[in-house]
Amino acid sequence: MRSIREVARLHCEFGLSQSDIARSLKIGRATVQEMLRRFRKAGLPWPLPPDLSDSQLEEMLYPQDGGAKVPEPDWGYVHRELRRRGVTRRLLWQEYVRPVESLCV
Numbered sequence: 001m002r003s004i005r006e007v008a009r010l011h012c013e014f015g016l017s018q019s020d021i022a023r024s025l026k027i028g029r030a031t032v033q034e035m036l037r038r039f040r041k042a043g044l045p046w047p048l049p050p051d052l053s054d055s056q057l058e059e060m061l062y063p064q065d066g067g068a069k070v071p072e073p074d075w076g077y078v079h080r081e082l083r084r085r086g087v088t089r090r091l092l093w094q095e096y097v098r099p100v101e102s103l104c105v
Contacts, residue, residue, distance in 0.1 A: 003025060003035075004035055004039070004057060004058070004061060005048065005054075005057070006025060007021055007032055007036065007039075007099070008035075008036070008039055008044075008046055009026065009046075010025075011036060012046035012047075013046075018032045018033050035061070037064045038061040038062070038087070039061065042060045042061055043091065044057075044060065048050065073092075073096055078092055
């Protein structure tokens, strides 16, 4: 979580761009963008409260209970189906994501 604090510090104190922050910390620009988005969404002030621990910060930005659990595919079924004529990986993928898409509606 040290990088979250550093991303926020570089952005808030020095006004660096996301690209400059990414370059200086050797992380992806999209990662910096996502961290700043989560930081804003959490409504955290800068500077951070001194009593806020790294684990508390991580829980605020990346809550553990937030995502729907998607079951892993039955790989044996996938391999058997791929041996059948006319079955493609794309078709199997569409079958797999169809139930997941219904969760997002």
